[in-house]
Amino acid sequence: MYLRQLSLTNFRNYTRLSLELPRHTTILQGANAQGKTNFLEAIYYLSAARSPYANSDTQLVNWLAKDDDLPHARVEAELVRKNANTRIEITLTRSAERQDAYRKHVRINGLPKRVMDLLGQANTVLFVPQDMTLVDGAPAKRRRYLDATLCQIDSHYCRALTRYNRVLERRNHLLRGLRERGGDRGQMDFWDEGLARGGAEIISRRQETILELETLAQPIHRRLSGDHERLRLRYVPSFDPRQSNGDEHQLRFDLNLPPPISIPMDAAAIQQAFLAALHASRAEQIQRGMTLIGPHRDDVRFFDGQIDLHIYGSRGQQRTAVLALKLAEVRLMTQTTGEHPILLLDEVMSELDADRRRYLCEQIQQAEQALVTTTDLRALTPEVLEGAAVYHVSQGRLEQAQS
Ligand SMILES: Nc1ncnc2c1ncn2[C@@H]1O[C@H](COP(=O)(O)OP(=O)(O)OP(=O)(O)O)[C@@H](O)[C@H]1O
Ligand SMILES: [Mg+2]
Missing domain, CATH: 1.20.1050.90 (RecF/RecN/SMC, N-terminal domain)
Known part of the structure; x- marks a missing residue:
């Protein structure tokens, strides 16, 4: 499966973003605190209906939008699977009772659905530097x-x-x-x-x-x-x-x-x-x-x-185990659902040595769709860079890099 299109409204530091995504690899390069993690978080959010980082949905709504008359945030995407294309959408609107709480509304192909119905639509495997402490955490x-x-x-x-x-x-x-x-x-x-x-x-x-x-x-x-x-x-x-x-x-x-x-x-x-x-x-x-x-x-x-x-375990041994586990997760999802999950890799290359990096880059190339963030493009192999859509991220805006 892959996402063909993604729109964000007031999600974290993205006030408004609409993007066509290619199959295979998209790379987001940018300095610290520009929105790389937020971008992957939004895609993960569509698949899991919850953020891997935020305890409450309120944190996901753009700070500036909270002063709007009808504050809301939205993540929307078009998902392409073997048999069908699906439009999925999560909207957060401010609760009428509490100023600091937001309600989640899910729509699939335009129809209101329960949050639970979202699970199993888009499948993602998210791999972040914090995962490296999975074994000894x-x-x-x-x-x-x-x-x-x-x-x-x-x-x-x-x-x-x-x-x-x-x-x-x-x-x-x-x-x-x-x-x-x-x-x-x-x-x-x-x-x-x-x-x-x-x-x-x-x-x-x-x-x-x-x-x-x-x-x-x-x-x-x-x-x-x-x-x-x-x-x-x-x-x-x-x-x-x-x-x-x-x-x-x-x-x-x-x-x-x-x-x-x-x-x-x-x-x-x-x-x-x-x-x-x-x-x-x-x-x-x-x-x-x-x-x-x-x-x-x-x-x-x-x-x-x-x-x-x-x-x-040494740090290296622990990391190797985590990497193997994460890649096993990709295979497990493929096996269970019959579709390749979307790979979301947030700055993980810098956590790995050259050999493991090369191996992970090979896996990126084999993925149906991978979204990869990095501060430095040199962390990726030329094979991954070639044919990838590369965006530069700055203050919640994406600009396609010249290839
Ligand atoms: N609800 C929000 N509204 C507006 N901005 C937010 C919100 N939540 C987080 N931010 C800001 O978004 C910015 C980008 O965060 P993000 O984690 O995506 O950066 P990054 O590009 O991944 O940086 P790094 O390379 O350091 O990991 C941060 O400055 C953060 O403070
Ligand atoms: Mg980040």
């Missing part, structure tokens, strides 16, 4: 990565995740109530059931995806690391999934010691173990007023052979 980052990837290709997962988070919130509310005011602890049963059911669905899908990503990442990783290391990815749940009798729940495995345990694939078995773990740790959860286990506390580990890259 906090677990929340890895969960977010996995959720964002899955939500784009599996709307069922996305809905399950939303439901889970809602149950989790209500359950935590009850835990705090029991801690502060006491009451019938049997009330927990209902929420434990719900949490375990939804949680198992999420864990099982995440686990499946991790295994797929591992298979797809391994050959890339072998190529990048010179054929002698073997990348392994492991989903690490926050409770022991092998234990379901619930008598004395405790973490029987050490997360830091390879090889990590493998967990059941079957959602029913996960649900049973999760439920047992919830029961076993009920007293502690009430005491702390929160749910201490579940997919919201799980993690993913990266191993190079037997070495846990999180702990023992």
Whole structure:
């Protein structure tokens, strides 16, 4: 798939932009703080209906536009896929009730749709320098990565995740109530059931995806690391999934010691173990007023052979693993949807050494559409530059460079 046309209105520092995009490669070159990241963010926003950076949509609306009579921002694009062309549009309008809040309106081919309906339309793989810390960063980052990837290709997962988070919130509310005011602890049963059911669905899908990503990442990783290391990815749940009798729940495995345990694939078995773990740790959860286990506390580990890259990986090893993972994500999306996702690469070349850079440039050339930002065109190979549309970005405006 690719975007043929993109329009931005009051999105970040773009007051107004309308651009025809070619298939294959578009490069945005510009100094710092001109709008390179904002441009890619807008495209990602169309695919995920949320920004990878902003906590609230309000941040996306151009500052100057906020004083308008009817302040709004819009991202609009024409998406070309194998069977159909689709016009997708997200508009943010200021909420009538609160000055600092914006409402999201989605239209697909001119018809109003739910935000959820946007997922699965445009698929993108965004690769940014911050991803380089995926391996040694906090677990929340890895969960977010996995959720964002899955939500784009599996709307069922996305809905399950939303439901889970809602149950989790209500359950935590009850835990705090029991801690502060006491009451019938049997009330927990209902929420434990719900949490375990939804949680198992999420864990099982995440686990499946991790295994797929591992298979797809391994050959890339072998190529990048010179054929002698073997990348392994492991989903690490926050409770022991092998234990379901619930008598004395405790973490029987050490997360830091390879090889990590493998967990059941079957959602029913996960649900049973999760439920047992919830029961076993009920007293502690009430005491702390929160749910201490579940997919919201799980993690993913990266191993190079037997070495846990999180702990023992060199910076280079960690980066190689991330690059392999990102490129595996491209293949996973292609495999799942039958279409090539749009590649969005924000200034990542400068994070890589010459060999990995060359490899990534080859991948750009093979992409159906890639949008690449850089402060310095020399970061890209002549093969990528040749045939690419090159724009110079300055203060939220694009100007096509002379070729
Ligand atoms: N809501 C907004 N309204 C107007 N301008 C904004 C808004 N949000 C961010 N900006 C500004 O947009 C400018 C461009 O940001 P962007 O992150 O796209 O820069 P960049 O070209 O990627 O720079 P760098 O090379 O440093 O990464 C920044 O100066 C930022 O302050
Ligand atoms: Mg940037």
